[in-house]
Amino acid sequence: MNRVVHPIEEESYRRLRARLDTSHFPPLTRAVVERVIHSAADLAYADDLVMDEGELAAAHAALHGGAPVVVDVEMVGAGITRRETVCRLRDAVAGPGLTRSAHAIRLAFEEVGPGALWVIGNAPTALEELLTLDADPALVIGLPVGFVGAVESKAALRASGLPAVSNVSEKGGSAVAAAALNALLYHPVSHPEESS
Numbered sequence: 001m002n003r004v005v006h007p008i009e010e011e012s013y014r015r016l017r018a019r020l021d022t023s024h025f026p027p028l029t030r031a032v033v034e035r036v037i038h039s040a041a042d043l044a045y046a047d048d049l050v051m052d053e054g055e056l057a058a059a060h061a062a063l064h065g066g067a068p069v070v071v072d073v074e075m076v077g078a079g080i081t082r083r084e085t086v087c088r089l090r091d092a093v094a095g096p097g098l099t100r101s102a103h104a105i106r107l108a109f110e111e112v113g114p115g116a117l118w119v120i121g122n123a124p125t126a127l128e129e130l131l132t133l134d135a136d137p138a139l140v141i142g143l144p145v146g147f148v149g150a151v152e153s154k155a156a157l158r159a160s161g162l163p164a165v166s167n168v169s170e171k172g173g174s175a176v177a178a179a180a181l182n183a184l185l186y187h188p189v190s191h192p193e194e195s196s
């Protein structure tokens with residue numbers, strides 16, 4: 001995607017790189033780490049985020065091949081401005097032992113089926129629910145925030161073996177999760193003829 005980068009964003013990246021050497025990260029990992037840090041102004045994410053370059057490469061191809069993108073809450077979708085997203089929170093209802101966010105994940109899976117990219121930035125219960133489904137995701141960006149359940153749900157994501165972007169701490173949030181997806185959206189698609 002050809003994107004015109006605003007001078008303020010350019011300056012933000014210049015200052016970020018002056019304070020943190022990210023050059024040792026492989027390309028997609030670097031793109032995600034930098035965009036998350038850029039969105040949160042929090043350099044500590046460099047040691048907190050967990051991801052795998054090979055999984056990112058496969059997810060990047062799926063994303064640019066048209067795989068659907070599902071988000072847990074509208075706030076995450078609002079941050080992903082260059083791609084349509086699926087969010088079923090408005091249709092969801094809370095029940096005994098079920099948050100609206102978790103129900104929304106069930107509804108979204110019924111809509112999109114396997115192979116989607118899932119972006120969870122708010123609700124730990126949404127991530128927990130996703131892990132109970134046979135969703136065969138292209139990627140799970142699991143970056144819910146908070147004191148209750150966020151750390152545990154992200155640890156469960158890592159233990160699941162699914163392709164994932166997560167972090168170890170209580171930090172996260174809608175803007176950070178949207179930024180991680182945007183990093184993959186903005187990263188150029190290389191064509192075989194360009195590398196020969």
Ligand SMILES: C/C1=C2N=C(/C=C3N=C(/C(C)=C4\N[C@@](C)([C@@H]5N=C1[C@](C)(CCC(=O)O)[C@H]5CC(=O)O)[C@@](C)(CC(=O)O)[C@@H]4CCC(=O)O)[C@@](C)(CC(=O)O)[C@@H]\3CCC(=O)O)C(C)(C)[C@@H]/2CCC(=O)O
Nearest residue numbers: 073074075099100101122123124125145146147148173174
């Ligand atoms: C427990 C919940 C937490 N919410 C957090 C932080 C924020 N949530 C905002 C908003 C507007 C929404 N949060 C809901 C998702 C709502 N939040 C919850 C739930 C009660 C349970 C989720 C869970 O534990 O997994 C959840 C309701 C539900 O039944 O699922 C939201 C749907 C509530 C609503 O309006 O009905 C709503 C989502 C709106 C959307 O679609 O975008 C905040 C903006 C609230 C605020 O002003 O404080 C904020 C946004 C943070 C962000 O970056 O996303 C926590 C901190 C994640 C908290 C988790 C537990 C904790 O540790 O406190």
